[in-house]
Amino acid sequence: MNIYESLSCPTFQLNEQIARQVFDTIPEGGPLVLIMDRNGNRWPSDSEELVKLDISESFYEELCSKIDDGGEPIITQIHEHSIIATGLTTEQSNCGYVLIAVPQSSPESTFSNIDLIEMLLNQFSVIAKLIEKNNLLYEHQLKHYRLGDQSVVASN
Numbered sequence: 001m002n003i004y005e006s007l008s009c010p011t012f013q014l015n016e017q018i019a020r021q022v023f024d025t026i027p028e029g030g031p032l033v034l035i036m037d038r039n040g041n042r043w044p045s046d047s048e049e050l051v052k053l054d055i056s057e058s059f060y061e062e063l064c065s066k067i068d069d070g071g072e073p074i075i076t077q078i079h080e081h082s083i084i085a086t087g088l089t090t091e092q093s094n095c096g097y098v099l100i101a102v103p104q105s106s107p108e109s110t111f112s113n114i115d116l117i118e119m120l121l122n123q124f125s126v127i128a129k130l131i132e133k134n135n136l137l138y139e140h141q142l143k144h145y146r147l148g149d150q151s152v153v154a155s156n
Helices: 010-023 047-053 057-068 107-112 114-155
Strands: 032-036 042-044 074-078 081-089 094-103
Touching: 010 032, 010 042, 010 094, 010 114, 032 047, 042 047, 057 074, 057 081, 057 094, 074 107, 081 107, 081 114, 094 114, 107 114
Parallel strands: none
Antiparallel strands: 032 042, 032 094, 074 081, 081 094
């Protein structure tokens, strides 16, 4: 991971903010959630569980490629976990991907709950959109205050 990326990449900061909001809501022993940007930076809800899954880079690349080709949500299996993956976008940003690993689950049981799963995945996009709008509003307010400060200095 590039140390300076968080300073120069808005989607890096957005993904980090999304992760902070979402991960607080995951119950202990619940699913593993991974937010991944388009550069491969990852924010897991539980780093130790992610390591235990032993997911290969080629698996991540294949999932991302399928999502980029429009085939989402992706539902597959790794060990005893059902894996659900989808893209994470807002009106202005392609943030990357969301991967959910549901323990002790099969793709069949996941498919039987596809409506619920799609609703959950859509919540990630809603959270991302709200955070992005909040960030844009904050930036707009800062610009407004700076312009106000400049006009006060100019009139003096």
